[in-house]
Amino acid sequence: MSAPAQTTPAQTLALPIWALHSLSRLTPFVLFLAAWQGLAKSGLIDPTFLPSVSAVGHALIDLGASPSFYTDLAVTLGRSLGGLALGAAIGIPLGAGMAVSRKIDGFFGPLVKATYSLPKTALIPLLLLWLGIGSATNIVAVMFSTLLPFVVYTYHGIHGVPQLLTWSARAMGTPQRRLLWKILLPASLHAILTGLRLALGFSFVIAIAAEMIAANTGIGKLMFIYGESGAYDYMFAAVAAVVALAYVADRLTVVISNRLLRWDDVENRLG
């Protein structure tokens, strides 16, 4: 583009390449926040409905100083992960069972297909009726929402295992009943972990939605209260905290998954 420069920007700034890379990744976020701040300050929108970035920042600092905020975050995190664990504990065996047994597939297959497009939030009022206000409703709602990704990804993962792998295990003395544990599940690990990552995202969505309707604690309830009372800067701050929490949880999942999949082809790594 331009004439060759004496020094590259990197040299001028004396920053290592990796630091420049992470900085360049932040650019879209910085631009987004700047646009938000500009819009909020422009007077085009009533600041009651769109608090400025700085106002939300102040609210976030204020929230960060209160111990009950961390309790709410922990409660929400606990409900998400608890429901996720339950979803995995039921969904992975169910998906595996459906993949290896025609009988199990014949029974649960139609159920899975029928509930596939059902918005799981529609179950929250029912669960509220049965389980009342509190963690039980939340956790069961999360469990239902994460069940399907586990079932579907485990099922397809096992169906995609090359026949030669099971044949060669059988030839080396692995009995039929141990194929699932020795071959089919490890060979489907990539698919199952992809399902886990998807389910993790769902778990936050449903935990917070359920808290808004059916809980007295948790970050979802907090958002709801701030929204009701018109403290929108605080509501936005709570949303920002959830976004950050979900992001960290997702990155952690990716890092752990890729560690578990270090034997797999690089192009199969989670991004």
Add this chain to the structure above:
Amino acid sequence: MSAPSSAAAIKIRVEGVAKRFDQSGQPVEALANVELAVREGEFVSIVGPSGCGKSTLLYMLGGFLAPSAGRLLVDGAPITGPGVDRGVVFQEYALFPWLTVFDNIAYGLREAGMGAREVTATAERYIALIGLSGFERRFPRELSGGMKQRVALARTFAYEPSILLLDEPFGALDAQTREIMQDELLRLWRTTGKTVLMVTHDVSEAVYLSNRVCVMSQRPGCMVEEFAIDLDHSVEREQVVLSPAYTAIRNAVWIAVRQQVVVARRGAA
């Protein structure tokens, strides 16, 4: 010299075996009336036009597929399923990608209930034998095709099946690696005295390695011709390959296979 005497017991017997597949409602006849007998310690190759059903026959001997008609016997007993008496090496290696080289080779030993110390000793011995010392902790994706093939052979040899079933074992290798691996196999076979049945489309490979080469017809496949081979493998490879005996038999087998391919082409046209 290395050929087992004709008095050796029959290890594998295939009697009137047929195999039909159902391909989207259309019955396809893969094999028809296949007859074969392999003696203990013999190295037999099956060659034939592609799609003649030779791999199907091997999979039936592995116990993965059942015949539509006829019988398959090992040591006089019908094959009812896979068994550790028959080691199978597949075309695409079929290594377990989540296991290291060491754990892949140890797999069959552990399944056989061998103690940890013995597993380590045996696996290490085979890793050294195939020249992969130092690669124990690598995963299959980090290996070249030739290395993967050596691991596949080693993991099958390690648990000592009395029969080796090889399905185009060197098909995916480059010419140089293939020759090295062939000599490796020959050495392993001669030191262990196993019964080997190999399926290949490579006539030179079949003639170089085997005591006997069986030619299969086009689909539905059956045995049409058989060649007994007695090459002196005590000399170097180049001497074997350049000998008039090798050339003569290689040409004869090549023509027999070629006839089947031509018949198949005419049938298709």
